[in-house]
Amino acid sequence: QVQLQQSGPGLVKPSQTLSLTCVISGDSVSSNSAAWNWIRQSPSRGLEWLGRTYYRSKWYNDYALSVKSRITINPDTSKNQVSLQLNSVTPEDTALYYCARELTSNYGRFDFWGQGTLVTVSS
């Protein structure tokens, strides 16, 4: 059974960097059939996909244009985890953040999700 355990601060000051970690158990961050995604949810924006990382002989990343200049998603194979960094945050980045496993075969789906981390951007 795949489990995704998220951690990271719940409060970030404006202009600073939001950093979250998602520890993977039951699968490998280097899996050739999965991708590791970050998604956020807020009342104003609904569910918003932020980006993903995946390994297919080398590492790839895809990012949403809305955050592309500010976002980095990195795998850590030694700890079997994936991290999210979002720079220069504003109150509009206040949201519930999720990591999710994407199975990339057969049209794709997010089949396992982390528990969610509520991040508030405020001074």
Next chain:
Amino acid sequence: DIQLTQSPSFLSASVGDRVTITCRASQGISSYLAWYHQKPGKAPSLLIYAASTLQSGVPSRFSGSGSGTEFTLTISSLQPEDFATYYCQQFNTHPFTFGPGTTVDIK
């Protein structure tokens, strides 16, 4: 970006009712569509992928259909645990996008 719209936004129903939710895409997405439900305080949970494939462990009262731009999620006989918010989501093109949700409430 591909926009997904859902109808209705809100649905009031009784246990045992047949419920249908529609998701429309702003352009064709073949069968690259998934359905999730979400209960308060929980992460979304996968119900259907590839438009009509039931996720392992999901009850057979859930079914999905459609391709291209119009999709439906049907619950054949609503159960108490099905009162939740339902989202469609497309995997055809980046950025992956979600519908705004349909809340199913108890009548």
